[in-house]
Amino acid sequence: MVLECECGNRTGLFATGDRDEHGREFIELEDDDRFSYEIGGDSIVFRCAFCGYRYRLKQFSPFE
Numbered sequence: 001m002v003l004e005c006e007c008g009n010r011t012g013l014f015a016t017g018d019r020d021e022h023g024r025e026f027i028e029l030e031d032d033d034r035f036s037y038e039i040g041g042d043s044i045v046f047r048c049a050f051c052g053y054r055y056r057l058k059q060f061s062p063f064e
């Protein structure tokens with residue numbers, strides 16, 4: 001999985017091999033110098049470290 005900003009900055013997300021109790025595997029950013037992320041109440045915000053642009057991933061409803 002790849003995360004890419006409009007400015008061309010990109011990094012990958014890799015699977016850690018660890019799973020939670022529902023069998024879902026945890027993922028992490030390959031390079032957190034390129035992007036950082038922040039988890040809010042109902043969304044996750046990814047911030048590009050090159051241009052400062054922020055992307056918001058909204059959580060529409062819980063899975064469970």
Ligand SMILES: [Zn+2]
Pocket residue numbers: 005006007008009048049050051052053
């Ligand atoms: Zn960018």
